[in-house]
Amino acid sequence: MPKEREWLTFYDWARTYGNYFYLSILGQPILVLNTHDVVSDLLEKRSGIYSSRPRLVMAGDLVGFDQAIALMPYSERFRQLRRLIQRELNAKALEKYWPLHEQESRELAKNLISHPTEMQSYIRHYAGSVILKVTYGYQTQPKDDPFLLLAEKVMQAFSMASQPGAWLVDLVPWLRYLPSWSPGAGFQSTAKKWSDLHMQVINGPYDWAMRNQGLPALAKPNFVSTVINQTDADLTEEEQSLLLWSSASLFGGGADTTVAALSSFFLAMALYPGVQQRGYTEIQKVVGKDRLPSVSDRKHLPYVECIMYEVLRWNPVTPLGVPHMLVEADVYEGYHIPAKTIIMPNIWAMLHEPSIFPEPHSFLPERFVGNEAAVKEVSVAFGFGRRACPGVAFAESSMFVAIATALSTVIIANARDMQGKDITREVPYKTGTISHPPAFTCSLTPRDGAELLSIRT
Numbered sequence: 001m002p003k004e005r006e007w008l009t010f011y012d013w014a015r016t017y018g019n020y021f022y023l024s025i026l027g028q029p030i031l032v033l034n035t036h037d038v039v040s041d042l043l044e045k046r047s048g049i050y051s052s053r054p055r056l057v058m059a060g061d062l063v064g065f066d067q068a069i070a071l072m073p074y075s076e077r078f079r080q081l082r083r084l085i086q087r088e089l090n091a092k093a094l095e096k097y098w099p100l101h102e103q104e105s106r107e108l109a110k111n112l113i114s115h116p117t118e119m120q121s122y123i124r125h126y127a128g129s130v131i132l133k134v135t136y137g138y139q140t141q142p143k144d145d146p147f148l149l150l151a152e153k154v155m156q157a158f159s160m161a162s163q164p165g166a167w168l169v170d171l172v173p174w175l176r177y178l179p180s181w182s183p184g185a186g187f188q189s190t191a192k193k194w195s196d197l198h199m200q201v202i203n204g205p206y207d208w209a210m211r212n213q214g215l216p217a218l219a220k221p222n223f224v225s226t227v228i229n230q231t232d233a234d235l236t237e238e239e240q241s242l243l244l245w246s247s248a249s250l251f252g253g254g255a256d257t258t259v260a261a262l263s264s265f266f267l268a269m270a271l272y273p274g275v276q277q278r279g280y281t282e283i284q285k286v287v288g289k290d291r292l293p294s295v296s297d298r299k300h301l302p303y304v305e306c307i308m309y310e311v312l313r314w315n316p317v318t319p320l321g322v323p324h325m326l327v328e329a330d331v332y333e334g335y336h337i338p339a340k341t342i343i344m345p346n347i348w349a350m351l352h353e354p355s356i357f358p359e360p361h362s363f364l365p366e367r368f369v370g371n372e373a374a375v376k377e378v379s380v381a382f383g384f385g386r387r388a389c390p391g392v393a394f395a396e397s398s399m400f401v402a403i404a405t406a407l408s409t410v411i412i413a414n415a416r417d418m419q420g421k422d423i424t425r426e427v428p429y430k431t432g433t434i435s436h437p438p439a440f441t442c443s444l445t446p447r448d449g450a451e452l453l454s455i456r457t
């Protein structure tokens with residue numbers, strides 16, 4: 001099993017072994033799918049049996065990350081959570097949140113202009129603030145917000161806890177019964193520490209939202225209040241638990257993914273000044289100089305929209321998706337696939353398929369202009385079948401307006417790594433379920449229209 005950026009090795013192996021191939025890691029069958037055709041045959045057309053998640057003893061049983069939807073096995077509880085989330089995250093229902101996205105994008109641009117060296121931390125602040133406001137109605141503090149600091153620690157814990165092969169207890173599940181004082185059971189105290197942190201991030205913003213219903217501190221609309229107001233009676237215990245975990249699922253699914261995508265955007269703009277200029281020119285022509293772009297401008301800004309698609313394609317946020325698990329044995333093209341096989345869709349390979357995306361390593365938004373097939377294909381960035389990302393419309397609105405606002409207000413240039421060396425176009429993205437670019441800085445110079453940021457909306 002490759003240890004770093006597995007998607008690249010899998011892409012190479014696909015040239016030798018074919019579009020899909022099978023691995024066995026200590027007896028655990030894994031099927032890697034490298035093309036959209038195969039993914040569509042299995043994860044979409046046979047989604048009834050390909051939509052569970054593998055059991056992760058450390059991250060799931062011990063720390064409890066599997067109580068939120070993304071790691072949850074396919075079950076009745078999963079369907080209830082997913083229904084609740086989908087009802088509020090469909091494109092129509094989301095329009096009421098557009099002003100929140102716009103407000104936070106302007107806050108981001110303002111922060112980037114005042115503190116250009118803290119770009120990464122303000123991107124993080126933007127993504128967290130949007131999701132906390134939309135989910136709980138919570139307005140973050142401009143700096144060192146306690147929920148965002150906590151969420152960051154939990155994200156790091158999640159990355160470590162869910163790292164494939166990092167925990168012996170994932171391979172030998174009975175080890176979970178070792179008492180914490182016994183030799184080799186150090187993982188128990190780590191799991192306990194992470195589980196406490198996890199519960200703080202699940203309960204903290206939710207309890208805050210409950211305490212503040214009907215009070216002025218609560219930003220409206222928000223997901224929690226909308227669900228509460230849909231029922232006349234008090235929520236039952238079961239309904240409260242669904243609301244708690246669906247809110248947590250939005251927070252967990254939406255924050256770090258948006259950070260990775262927007263970091264890629266800033267990096268791409270610094271590396272491709274011509275693309276940046278073309279996006280800016282389009283905004284100037286359509287939106288003019290008297291206001292900043294809004295989410296509803298998207299249909300009139302096709303090139304900026306293509307920049308967003310290219311960000312999703314160039315270095316996909318989840319290069320290997322989130323693994324699915326097959327619940328019963330299956331046969332595909334004559335091959336037997338055992339029950340409990342872990343399925344890894346190689347999203348990176350699909351988005352670098354040269355027959356659909358020529359010169360796949362270059363950042364070329366033009367490839368999407370008037371090319372509906374390419375736009376359709378880029379949706380693989382959001383996963384498949386019954387587990388496909390329910391936050392796609394949310395993510396696109398949030399990304400689009402942050403991208404358009406940044407293009408309108410700052411010139412992005414000079415990407416450098418943390419040693420101060422210029423970054424070239426071959427950027428080694430980090431290994432992980434959510435893959436971020438390596439830490440970098442760039443210069444951010446205010447544009448003429450940036451003074452519009454001082455007008456609060």
Ligand code: HEM
Nearest residue numbers: 069070253254257261317322382383384387388389391395
């Ligand atoms: C650029 C942004 C994003 C990308 C690329 C992305 C991508 C993905 C992918 C690949 C999956 C797994 C799909 C599968 O298993 O086949 C997923 C799941 C999920 N995403 Fe997103 N996502 C993004 C933003 C968001 C946002 C903003 C939210 C919430 C507001 C969200 C909520 C979720 C949830 C709840 C799941 C779990 C779904 C399940 O397991 O059934 N995501 N996302």
